[in-house]
Amino acid sequence: DQYYMEKVQYILDTAVEELVRNPDRQFMFVEQSFFQRWWHQQGSEVRGIVKQLVKEGRLDLTVNGGWCMHDEATPHYIAMVDQTAYGHQLLMDEFGISPRIGWQIDPFGHSATQGSLLSQGVGFDALYFARIDYQDYGQRIKTKDLEFIWRPSKSRGKESQVFTGEIIDHYCPPRHFSYGNIGNEIQDDADLHDYDVCGEVDQFVQNAQMRGSATKGHHVFIPMGCDFEYDNSLRWFKNMDKLIHYVNQDDRLNVLYSNLSYYTDVKRAEGLTWSVKTDDFMPYASADHDYWSGFFTSRPTLKRFARVANILLQQVRQLDAVYQSHHSTELVSLQRAVGLVQHHDGLSGTEKQSVAYDYALRLNDGIIDAEKEMNEVLFVIGEKEPFRFCLMANTSVCDVSTQNDEFDVLIHNALARTSVETISIPITHKTAEVQVVTGDATVRSQDVFVALPVHPETQVAPYSFVFSVELKPLSTVRLLVKQKTTDGVDVDDILHSTTDVAPIDDSEGSEVVVLENHLIRAEINKATGSITKLANKKKNIQIPLSLDVAYYQAFQGGNGARSGAYAFRPDSNKTYPVTNATSDGIPTGSLPGVKMIDLQTGDSTDSKSVPRVAFKIGSWVTLEYRVNEDDEFLEIEWTVGSIPIKDNKGKEVILRFDARDSIKSASKIYTDSNALEFMERVRNHRDTWNLTLHNNQDAVAANYFPITTGAYIKDTNRQLNLVTDRAQGAASLADGQLEVMVHRRLLDDDGKGVGEHLNETESVYDSATKTQVTKGLVVRGNFFINVDSAEDGMRSLRSKMESQFFRPLTVFRKAVTSADEQAKLPWLTVNEFPPNVGLTTMQELSKQCLMVRLSHLYAVDEHATLSQPATVDFSKLFTVKNAVVSEVTELTLTGTKPLPSSSAESSRFLWKTTDESNGASPRSLPVKGTSVVLQAIEVRAFRLCFGKSFVDADVESWDDEEGDSIGGALLDLAEII
Incomplete structure (x- = not known):
């Protein structure tokens, strides 16, 4: 709200005024959450002007077009698609346009899901961003490889690739050409002492030539805008008009107002051959010791x-x-x-x-x-x-x-x-x-x-x-x-009446407590609260396993990078047991140990009880283990906090599973990309450059990766699966280990823009003293773990990810x-879906029609049978009262219009690349009657209508135009001559 009131409304007010003044000018605006607020405050006259500017392509709303510019490390892909679809639908309703360019300039690293599903999948011809690892950037700028074809989906291959560009020198204008700053104006009055048109032209030409030397082809784009600029658009446009005029007079460059759609089109027209990238851009590092992997867990x-x-x-x-x-x-x-x-x-x-x-x-x-x-x-x-x-x-x-x-x-x-x-x-x-x-x-x-x-x-x-x-x-x-x-019963009495289980009665084998159902068995050490063994009874697999709760101490020395909301920088690669720090934060000679808490009430109403046991670890961590009926996963509810800080040291808390004696993971961990495909991560390695690590702290932070719903480690025989209830950071810093950061409390800012310490607190009511007490934030969450065979591990993991x-x-x-009690029967009933197909979204469009998104739940080669194409017959899966499925229309993933023909769609993404193999790249198969075949990891949207053939008035207004003539971004396009 503050951003809008102080800046955004004036940006749009003045930009529209300045576009009207000069038909050569163009301007790009991205986030619909801001634009729609402004739009609904305008009268009919301004709306008419804006619609004409959009029609002419001079006010460009076809870049990104989502409700916001989403993060890429932490969201679930369903939320990413939803927020993008919402913005796109508003643009279709108001202007009849569909965005065709991805613009993710500020997220801190870029995910495979963004490069596939949220790019080609939502109809983008290209994707541009501004943050990649500094080592990667340094190599790419030398080899003219800042623009390339990104093909991050092993399942979809070339079918989901996208032309991708990393912006040179970040997303703001070249230094000295930021016209929002007083003092950067072009003085072109020759009668004045500060006249310097020639100097301005030379500086701009040099910058453009620098960009050209790092870019393939004859065209480069220069972004002319930055955060919250253009609240005085007159200053910007007046100076850019002068700049374009004088640079073109100089005759070394051809400079014009342009947009990313046009830039992408001329790049494609040049017929160049582009390199192919198949991994992602996680984690992002901006400098030595400065890995932005802390935000995977923050808040x-x-x-x-x-x-x-x-x-x-x-x-x-x-x-x-x-x-x-x-x-x-x-x-x-x-x-x-x-x-x-x-x-x-x-x-x-x-x-x-x-x-x-x-x-x-x-x-x-x-x-x-x-x-x-x-x-x-x-x-x-x-x-x-x-x-x-x-x-x-x-x-x-x-x-x-x-x-x-x-x-x-x-x-x-x-x-x-x-x-x-x-x-x-x-x-x-x-x-x-x-x-x-x-x-x-x-x-x-x-x-x-x-x-x-x-x-x-x-x-x-x-x-x-x-x-x-x-x-x-x-x-x-x-x-x-x-x-x-x-x-x-007084809960406080329950907690404080629990006693330390030591000494252990070995004569009766009481050193462990067993939790089991007909699918799994877990043994928990009574003295430590750690798992000792985990078994898959159905597969006859048992592994030794331990669970440690520990913390990294945040780096606090010198003027370099520090742990903060964005960055993770421990003071060493060493972790400390949580029992080392009391609730007061300062270790004492008598440290709190581990207490087992019996959760049974003794009044079970069923012999098939759900067993659970809890442990108090030190003074500020609790673990509760549960085995639920018909569940092949062990549930672990963890409660962490308040993290003690009276020793003036920030702490970053992890749970670490250790199966080093049973799983030889070969330096690899597999982490999900926004709950869609899994990425293979190799310790101390990047696929496209030789990773340089400068110390042991870097070796920790650089090997942390985002997980949205799950991760696993495996060898040729066994797979250890983890499913989580929120986005977090995960790592495997030694073979057989899998650790997840669950909470952070820090006393330094990392200097990335927040300007605050990540020190979350909360106010709770103390029922004993009848007062409000402020304390560090306490967090409760859930993990689900299981062990399975290497052949079937992805079945159990994918199934749990969906159900959780x-x-x-x-x-x-x-x-x-x-x-x-006699409730009305549902209008719609849904029959059992195939085991490898998920109902991702279902929402009402009209009286007789629904929009559904379906997801193939498995990637290629994850499972011998479940990774195969899946056939869905809507007429058999969806049943309505007195009606049948009468029409199935495939929509764009955002649901804004019918999907163009496959031939027209594929022609939009024809690029020459250095790698034309990359697997089978199975094409999406068209709807046949009421049936469709989903390829591995595909996500597709459909409009289902029931009863008689039904054409909704809103749908009649849809058209299949590609929107190629719609553009408009405030960019300079410089042709190197």
Whole structure:
């Protein structure tokens, strides 16, 4: 809001005025979150002028066009597509245009998903950015390789490649030609003493020639703009008019206002041969010792909140579609908030604290509106009394379940396949039971466990009621939970009554506690709280495994790079056990040890109980291990904080799994790219240049990579899988090890622009003293790990990634009478999807039509059968009342218009390259009737209509024009003569 009020509105006001003055001028504007606010404040006269400027290509809105310029390391690909699609839809609705150029100039490294799905996949002809590793940049500028073909998807190959350009000397103008600064104006009055047209021309020509010497072909572009410039566009355009005039008079260059669409077209027309890059650009380093791998974890609670909000958005969209509610306008605020937080200074955790609060507030407001939307849908189907979200149930907080002995639970399965889900609900009594009221579901087990509070000083529900339930695809069921009144318990007493388990009674073999179901078995050391063994019972695989909770101490010496919101720089490659630092932050002679906490209540209602055990590690870390029914993964709930800092040393906390005695990982770890394809990472290695590491600290930070949902290590026989609940940084610094950074608390700024220490705090209510207490942020999260065979490891990993992201929507209300138990049947039912196909997005378009995105869940060569092409017949998967699927139209991934023909589409991306092999590069196969074949890791969008052939008025306005004539970016195009 502050940016808009102080700068952005004046940028657009004055830029439009200046474009009208001179028909040669062009201007580019990118983020729709700002543009749409300005647009809706304009009257009809200004709107008419803007539409004409857009039509002429002089106001260029076809670059990027998303709601924001999203981060690339931390978002889930569904959120990336959603926010891009939202911006593109607004541009289509208002101007009838489709963006064709990617402009990701400021994210801190670039992901394979951005280079494939979010470039060619959304219709971009080219992608331009400004941040790559300084060593990579230094090599590329010498070899004229700053422009190239990026082909990061091994599954899609040439089908998803994109022409890519790294901007020379960052994305701002050449020094001295930034006309927003007073003193840089061109003085062309020969009667004045500071007249220096010749000097200005020479400087510009020299800069253009420098760029030309590092660029293939005869054309270079020079960006003429920067952060928050052009609030006085007259100053810029007046001086650029002069610059263009005098440089062209000089006759060494041909300079003109231009745009990236035109630049890309002339580059392609030159018929040059380009190198091919197949890996990604993670992590980014800007200098020696300056690896921007800290932000992969920064602000972990915001990262989780954004993930939850994104999932809620998808879930409520599904409800709208399944029950044909026609009320989806309530979701706009959540859609905008989820889109906005994907910003490269949002979800990344690299904003000021006040801005982080603002993101959270917007998400919360959007969730409140989504709750209203959900209840409007449920009202339509007969649920007259509203339900409530309980977003803090994982911290034992839920007003509905803790204030009512009987309450209703409504669960919507967001997966397009039958699933067994474990539901955990905070309750106040020691005994409870659940029964199905409406819908097709089977309760498989139920039990009550002691709940561990995030903050021991706060009063929360003392128990968790845990049950597993089998749910049909995209089904909605209502359950009734009844608590049986018993004496309450003081949670603080539970925690403080636990005793150190040492000495161990070896005679009875009590040194470990075992958790198991029919699929997995885990042994936990009672004295250390660490896993000792993990077994896959179905595959008869068992490995020794340990889990350490430790921290890196942040570098604090000298004037060089330091750990901050962006950067990660430890003071050495050494880690310290969390028991080394007390809650006061200063080690003492009597350090807190490890305490085992028995979570069993002794009142199990089912022999198939869900076993769990917890450990207090030192004074500020808790681990809770869980084995859930029908789950082949061990769940680990970790609680970290407050991180002690009274020793005046920043700390970056990790959980490290060590299987060095069983998995020979050959210096490799595999990390997901925005939850889509996995990237092979080799320790101390980069594919396109020889990585130079200057010390042991660099060897840690340079080997940290972003994970969005998962990572794994493997050898020829076994694979250790990890699934996480939010974006984090991960590394394998020794063979057989996999570590994840979960929390950071720092006392220095890294000098990248935040201007604040990453020292998050929170205010909690101390129920004993009845006062508010400010303390360091405490974070709770979940890991899921399993071991599998090398042949089948990706099946278990991919399946868990999908089910963990699309957790069921679970909402609550006080129990109501049975009057409305006969709820209305859904308009739409979904049958079991193929095991390698996911329903990524489903939303209502009109009375009879839906937009769906489908994802092939496996990359090429991940699994012998599941990586094969998958056939989807919509007429068999989607059933509606008294109707059939009558029309299937493939859309662009953003859903703005029908997909152009395959031949026309492929011709737009014809580039000569040094590598024309790179696998089979399977083409997308067209829709045939109601069926389509998805290739490995493909994500595609479709419009489904039911009943009679239906043509929506909005769709009739779609056209297939490529938008090649639409352009406009404030750039100088210099032709080297």
